[in-house]
Amino acid sequence: DGGITQSPKYLFRKEGQNVTLSCEQNLNHDAMYWYRQDPGQGLRLIYYSQIVNDFQKGDIAEGYSVSREKKESFPLTVTSAQKNPTAFYLCASSIGGTGMSDTIYFGEGSWLTVV
Amino acid sequence: GENVEQHPSTLSVQEGDSAVIKCTYSDSASNYFPWYKQELGKGPQLIIDIRSNVGEKKDQRIAVTLNKTAKHFSLHITETQPEDSAVYFCAASIGAAGNKLTFGGGTRVLVKP
Numbered sequence: 001d002g003g004i005t006q007s008p009k010y011l012f013r014k015e016g017q018n019v020t021l022s023c024e025q026n027l028n029h030d031a032m033y034w035y036r037q038d039p040g041q042g043l044r045l046i047y048y049s050q051i052v053n054d055f056q057k058g059d060i061a062e063g064y065s066v067s068r069e070k071k072e073s074f075p076l077t078v079t080s081a082q083k084n085p086t087a088f089y090l091c092a093s094s095i096g097g098t099g100m101s102d103t104i105y106f107g108e109g110s111w112l113t114v115v
Numbered sequence: 116g117e118n119v120e121q122h123p124s125t126l127s128v129q130e131g132d133s134a135v136i137k138c139t140y141s142d143s144a145s146n147y148f149p150w151y152k153q154e155l156g157k158g159p160q161l162i163i164d165i166r167s168n169v170g171e172k173k174d175q176r177i178a179v180t181l182n183k184t185a186k187h188f189s190l191h192i193t194e195t196q197p198e199d200s201a202v203y204f205c206a207a208s209i210g211a212a213g214n215k216l217t218f219g220g221g222t223r224v225l226v227k228p
Binding site for chain 1: 156
């Protein structure tokens with residue numbers, strides 16, 4: 001099946017720990033994104049990558065880091081510098097490379113809770 | 116940067132009635148406007164989108180209208196069904212700026228049987 005796979009679905013983090021959320025896509029998309037969603041609110045862009053080995057900060061990048069070593073993978077690390085990390089994290093991808101807006105597809109999300 | 120406002124935040128309709136959600140955007144350079152449906156605990160699913168060179172688009176019971184002059188766009192759902200109950204998000208993006216979507220705050224739609 002083609003799609004975007006996020007893991008784990010649920011993750012608990014202790015204060016001061018770094019955690020990494022996995023995102024894998026087999027859609028052969030060039031562009032990948034990470035969004036954060038707080039309860040009852042819209043989605044906010046954390047980081048995005050338009051091509052392998054390149055990525056840019058979104059609107060709320062502080063306290064997060066990413067890498068894009070492979071086309072199909074775009075892991076997100078939530079560092080201890082992120083003071084309020086409890087949220088629903090959504091990975092997404094799109095064809096990219098067209099210079100135009102194209103459809104963005106989302107994964108099923110990962111819940112991160114600080115305990 | 117772009118700012119997208121969405122109204123209402125909650126909407127309750129009787130099954131069979133129509134639902135309308137409205138969004139406004141701030142950046143006149145925005146040229147792509149998708150709508151997503153999100154069910155509890157799941158990722159958003161694209162239901163319809165419209166580009167700035169089109170004023171209206173329809174797909175079965177769902178339609179979207181765009182007014183570039185006023186910088187607003189709307190989602191219309193006709194003959195609502197209980198399975199339409201979900202949270203709906205509008206978004207806007209400027210293709211030349213990396214295809215970054217800016218989302219509205221969402222509308223929780225409840226269709227009462």
